[in-house]
Amino acid sequence: MFGKRAGNHPLTMERAGGALLFVLGALACLRIYPHVQALLGRDGLRYAWDFQAVCTALDALRSGLDPYRAYLSAHGLPVTYPVLHIYILAPLCALSGEPVVYVMVIAGIALASGVALWRLVPATPWDRIAVLVAIFAGFKAFDWELTTGNVAILELPLAAATVRLLAARKYAWSGLAFGLMASVKILPLVGAAALLLIPESAAARARSFSSALAGFLAVHILNAVLFARWLPSYFAMLTWKATGGTAEDTGGVLNQDTIHCIVDGLGRLGFNQPMAGFAIACLGLAMGALIALACRPGTPTREPLPPVAAVSLIVLALWLFLFRQKNYAFEAFVPFTVAAGYGVGLWTGRLAILASIVVTAAFFTHAIPVRFLDDYHQLMGAWSAFLVLLTGAVFGSRPAARGGTVAAAQDGLPADG
Secondary structure: OOOOOEEEEOHHHHHHHHHHHHHHHHHHHHHHHHHHHHHOOOOOOOOOHHHHHHHHHHHHHHHHOOOOHHHHHHHHOOOOOHHHHHHHHHHHHHHOOOOOHHHHHHHHHHHHHHHHHHHOOOHHHHHHHHHHHHHHHHHHHHHHHHHHHOOHHHHHHHHHHHHHHHHOOOOOHHHHHHHHHHHHHHHHHHHHHHHHHHOOEEEHHHHHHHOOOOHHHHHHHHHHHHHHHHHHHHHHHHHHHHHOOOOOOOOOOOOOOHHHHHHHHHHEEEEOOOHHHHHHHHHHHHHHHHHHHHHHHEEEEEEOOOOOHHHHHHHHHHHOOOOOOOOOHHHHHHHHHHHHHHHHHHHHHHHHHHHHHHHHHHOOOOOOOOOOHHHHHHHHHHHHHHHHHHHHHHHHEEOOOOOOOOHHHHHOOOOOO
């Protein structure tokens, strides 16, 4: 039993949890190892195709050709990023002949982001290990980042910066970081609506949201000014992708979003529109009501959610209803999951990380025998982690005398709210 002694070694929940996280961390390393082997040329698998697309687009730019047509015409894969982001990755393209450098850069960005999140969790080895395990194994997202080399890896450190600044109550700066993050893939900007619901003054909410818009627009305006020649092709590519330009943009293993999952699932049961739309609307309304309950004001006996936890929870909810959710995009969920979980409570954070790994793996390996949902294994992991967070936020005990778990993340900075 937990808390009793077994011989000379006390078996506590803390030690048991730490041992579990150590095992999960070891498994995460084993998951990464085959990719490293492949990238070093020790098997014939094809890797980093999205990264290759960026480098091909960069070569086209240097030759005066259309970067949005060059790779598409040769390989059938589109490049849908601003030219500005393509140039950001130019130094890495110069080293693309050395796969080990590519692995080190992608893993280094992820590791640095995980270390940055340590200020949001208790300063214990197990919780710091938990954060790193979440970064490298949560939602099976890093697996896809390493496989594809997608530019979405840039979202991870900016997401980590967003929650760090939110925890420090630097709302304007957190909004700016969020806007810069959303500039990479555009659709994540939907989550900026959460900044309008920060449990602070109206001025703080306005500063944070306007900073997010300013950061997002600044990148795209700068891109338009510097690379106006390629704007028509860029907008054409975005429009083509937004209207479902390829089969992989429909629901399934390569696009695991809630809307397609519900529509496809009900379709298999013989229910089509308007039933699917009604189900999606009901789910959205239910989630909205539960989030409102979770983020309710504090009472003399119960603390409200910390701002970083409330905002992170809402961001995750909004992202779960995006109509396009690529495999690597789930990596940006991790910092918000950590911030929301540990903001709610210690074990809520730990269990959310556990759910992001175990549930995803259970559906992926068919341990949960629902054949249709195995194509949505990352989405199932994201929903399970979100439901853990929501349950902890609604029903968890937060006595008013207890400080928030993320209080240590203040960094000694004054709030701007």
